[in-house]
Amino acid sequence: MANGEREVGVDAPAGGFVQLLTPDGERVDSVTTADGTTYSVSFTDDEYRELYKDLVTVRRLDAEATALQRQGELGIWASLLGQEAAQVGSGRALRPQDMAFPTYREHGVLYTRGIDPIMPFGLFRGVDQGGWDPNEYKFNTYTIVIGAQTLHATGYAMGITMDGKTGNPDGEAVIAYFGDGATSQGEVNESFVWSGVFNAPIVFFCQNNQYAISEPLERQTRIPLYRRAAGYGFPGVRIDGNDVLATFAVTRAALDNARNGQGPTLIEAYTYRMGAHTSSDDPTRYRIASEVESWKAKDPISRLRAFLAKQQLADDTFFAEVDEAAKTLALDLRERVLSMPDPQPVSLFDNVYPTGSPEIDAQRARFVEYQASFEGSDH
């Protein structure tokens, strides 16, 4: 085996995963899993730098959102801190025709789809429930009930097959995001069954960030999550979810397999939720500081930065410029979030039914009349 190549088992013990960039910033040329699949990437210097920009930007935007929540400008925020590589790597692996079904934490994936990062902020500020068109952005609305979207993704993928859009390199594929906690949900297991039975063009992308709010992985599973796939009859692969290169390589390969008609893959992105579950959570109640510290050493951004510096692909000026650009974006985001108007109260009656309802119409009319009954009301 040549230098810089590595073999890991698809059945490897905990910690065995596909990794193409070590925490110290060393490149691994390729990794071959026990089933004989070899993963590698061949990025240009610019592409490496772009990935770094993505990672820094989504972290900076996330930090701004956390600050906005602490300042009372968002009702809640679900931070992606620590999961930047899993999201940017998988998001960049999508081709334009691919459809993503996120949970409520995939702000990084959203960003890589070229979507204005303000799009989900209505939900977190409390001015709407999301409100975007999934088909316009190839990015479904955020789904909050854990795991429900994996079935939507599966149905959508079945539709791709029914439309005859698989079986060639231009075919379409779906990626379904969920977490380690979601793997206990019946609906997620049903989506595995259905995707296997119908050979759906789908990649199940599990960000195993080690915690479902307070409950550790051991409360969800007795075996590594990626090994569940075997029971459903499709491949499962574990990747270093803090390695943007491995994430990209494996996700791209799995998506291409799906679009080519080879069915589903489960990817377990082994990562860590550096922050709280949401801004309402207090992780100091259930995990120790040394654990968090150990994961800091595996940070997804610092390892790519180390690689870029060692390879002389970027210098301090570049890093400073990236930071500055991310800050500008974040401040712009802040301004726009602050200027998001509250919805008109009467709008709560909008969009209940596509064809309307006489009941809703009557309630709206009574509500308007009631509002108007207050003297000096400007409603």
Add this chain to the structure above:
Amino acid sequence: MTEPDRGGKPQKKTVGENLSLGKALNHGLRRSLENDSKVVIMGEDVGKLGGVFRITDGLQKDFGEDRIIDTPLAEAGIVGTAVGLAIRGYRPVCEIQFDGFVFPAYNQIVAQVAKMFYRSKGNVRLPIVIRIPYGGGIGAVEHHSESPEGYFAHTPGLKVVTCSTPLDAYTMIQQAIATDDPIVFFEPKRRYWEKGEVDLDADLASAYPLHAARVAREGTDATLLAYGPMVRTALDAATAAAEDGRNLEVIDLRSLSPVDYPAIYASVRKTGRAVVVHEAPGNLGVGAELAARITEECFYSLEAPVLRVTGFDVPYPAARVEEEYLPDLDRVLDAVDRSFGW
């Protein structure tokens, strides 16, 4: 006599044919499949078997396995994947095999199907029909005789309808599939074999509106409000009451969300008395809401309180005592007597 192939096998010319309610549903589904290539049927045993009640009989043979999909045995999966198919532009018709089996899909129906249009500010339409054979009276084991319509009628974002005649079965299933609203479609399973006239060539555009109540029998003395399997019971009661000189009006609600209140108010203002009949338990059920609304809107017309004849507030009982549980002609007439005795 046959007519040209419309995508399925040649159809018998059947204007004004006498069809069972189940067969009328089958014809309605067939016509929807012919008219729109995006319509797909999915459920357990809907393919080769034609469904446990044979409502999808023969459809897979004519429309193929891609459009009549035998699914894995998982109700959440049926409805959840239907959501994804609908996002992609399909019009899925889901069959839930029995009323008591809908609960594994409850999360998908109530938290996803009902809310997607609202969540997406009108960007995502889910033209999904969820067919549920419901109600008792067939001597079945547990979970096969329930009336869960109230759960769904209570949920904003869903529309809920139920047919009582073969003609309505034929037109309403097509209307439900054609509308962009998500529809929970309750089928009165014990009436599947009852027959009636159906014009299979009727123009859907001029059909009776999906969410309008229908006066099933005109009368002057009291109003019976019923839907689904209880419409037949109410009509039988009205026939019996006529022998006693009481002329009862029977309203078939047809739609439980939204309810056609104007039709109800018009009838009750005319008769001054209302009795609601349903199989579901009475506590906080459809009848409770109807009674509240009628009281509010028809207060000065009422000669007596609105009365309810419903299932008891117990789990659906064993088959050998279900006749005692189910509202029947005598219990309806007893309520009518109580109304007149007020």
